[in-house]
Amino acid sequence: MGFTTPGRPVDLGALFPELAGLARTTVRLHPWQSAVTVRESSLGGPVLWPAEEAWPVCSADHPDPRPLTSTRGRELQRRLKEVRARMYELSGAIGHPESSSLSREFTRLETDIRVLRRTEFADGPAMSLPMVPIAQFYARDFPELPFPEAADVCQILWCPTEHEPYYSPRPVVWWRDSASVTAVGAATEPDRALSDEDSLPAACRISPERVVEFPHWLDLPSDQMRERVAEWEEGQDWSYGEHLSTAPGSKIGGWINWVQDPRWPECDRGHRMDHLLTVATAEWGNTSWRTWMPLEERARTDFVKQVRFELADGCTTSTTIGLGEHFDAAIHTIQGRAVVSESVQESVIPADSAHPDRLDLMIGDVGDLYLFVCPTCPDRPISVESQCS
Numbered sequence: 373m374g375f376t377t378p379g380r381p382v383d384l385g386a387l388f389p390e391l392a393g394l395a396r397t398t399v400r401l402h403p404w405q406s407a408v409t410v411r412e413s414s415l416g417g418p419v420l421w422p423a424e425e426a427w428p429v430c431s432a433d434h435p436d437p438r439p440l441t442s443t444r445g446r447e448l449q450r451r452l453k454e455v456r457a458r459m460y461e462l463s464g465a466i467g468h469p470e471s472s473s474l475s476r477e478f479t480r481l482e483t484d485i486r487v488l489r490r491t492e493f494a495d496g497p498a499m500s501l502p503m504v505p506i507a508q509f510y511a512r513d514f515p516e517l518p519f520p521e522a523a524d525v526c527q528i529l530w531c532p533t534e535h536e537p538y539y540s541p542r543p544v545v546w547w548r549d550s551a552s553v554t555a556v557g558a559a560t561e562p563d564r565a566l567s568d569e570d571s572l573p574a575a576c577r578i579s580p581e582r583v584v585e586f587p588h589w590l591d592l593p594s595d596q597m598r599e600r601v602a603e604w605e606e607g608q609d610w611s612y613g614e615h616l617s618t619a620p621g622s623k624i625g626g627w628i629n630w631v632q633d634p635r636w637p638e639c640d641r642g643h644r645m646d647h648l649l650t651v652a653t654a655e656w657g658n659t660s661w662r663t664w665m666p667l668e669e670r671a672r673t674d675f676v677k678q679v680r681f682e683l684a685d686g687c688t689t690s691t692t693i694g695l696g697e698h699f700d701a702a703i704h705t706i707q708g709r710a711v712v713s714e715s716v717q718e719s720v721i722p723a724d725s726a727h728p729d730r731l732d733l734m735i736g737d738v739g740d741l742y743l744f745v746c747p748t749c750p751d752r753p754i755s756v757e758s759q760c761s
């Protein structure tokens with residue numbers, strides 16, 4: 373199956389000539405669940421791993437749900453639970469005198485438990501979790517990737533559980549020469565008990581599509597530029613950020629569709645790193661679907677009307693109705709509260725905001741994980757950033 377992004381409804385390069393030089397091409401990956409082989413590019417599919425190389429494991433300090441069994445361990449865990457409950461009780465009382473000492477104690481207890489865990493579970497599986505493939509890209513499909521000399525396949529595996537500092541999976545990248553892999557090794561199955569189910573991808577075939585992007589709103593070169601775009605947006609049906617500039621979803625290269633503030637990393641030698649890959653929870657959102665949902669997907673998607681409105685007591689809420697249905701503010705009430713009829717706003721959204729047959733990941737709270745690479749350093753150092761709303 374192929375996927376086609378509809379053409380942009382507005383030609384930004386023509387509208388803002390100063391943007392023309394900032395256009396970049398991204399490769400939308402359009403993953404969809406399907407059997408895929410080690411000889412193909414994929415997201416979440418099997419990788420061409422040499423039989424003589426051990427399957428990679430991550431030995432970071434992973435979250436481990438198994439209870440400690442020593443007397444001291446049990447006492448630390450009991451106290452941690454007590455402190456957590458008290459912190460929860462005080463969560464609404466900002467600046468309560470007890471709060472800061474509780475939070476210090478909480479951190480201390482967590483550290484003590486972690487140290488003790490190392491003793492109690494010295495050979496514990498949580499200390500060596502098998503990694504899982506998240507992506508494999510062959511140079512024949514992605515010539516734009518910075519393949520080092522003699523390499524023609526890029527493999528990205530990640531450790532499928534929380535890691536500091538973003539509580540996200542931790543990826544590692546391998547660049548190989550596929551011709552050097554004569555015997556293919558089998559992957560070690562992920563540890564389902566200790567892995568985070570939301571970080572285990574479904575195997576997906578990909579359908580690379582190159583589209584032109586413009587910088588994210590916050591990556592625009594000046595405030596003056598942002599003001600010009602904001603002025604133009606008034607009265608328009610399209611938003612620069614949601615509909616016109618950066619593609620949502622999983623993609624290679626191009627600009628980043630930041631969920632929060634931009635953070636372009638540098639490598640240790642001070643080179644600005646490139647966007648290697650975005651792994652996204654969602655391929656589009658309830659607003660961005662209008663210009664970024666592929667035509668093929670649009671043809672098989674059901675839509676509904678989302679109606680947002682204010683209630684007489686000032687609360688804002690929403691409901692969804694069928695496309696052919698009419699929302700009557702005069703007769704609609706929520707628990708006896710009337711709708712402020714001037715506040716009603718309707719928009720069309722996909723009926724199902726989950727992406728069934730896609731990567732099946734949840735990165736943070738519907739977030740994205742961005743992977744960066746230094747195209748200058750020969751060992752291609754990487755950097756990772758994970759953002760969610």
Ligand SMILES: [Zn+2]
Pocket residue numbers: 430431432434501531532533535542
């Ligand atoms: Zn790990």
Ligand SMILES: [Zn+2]
Pocket residue numbers: 639640641642643746747748749
């Ligand atoms: Zn570098």
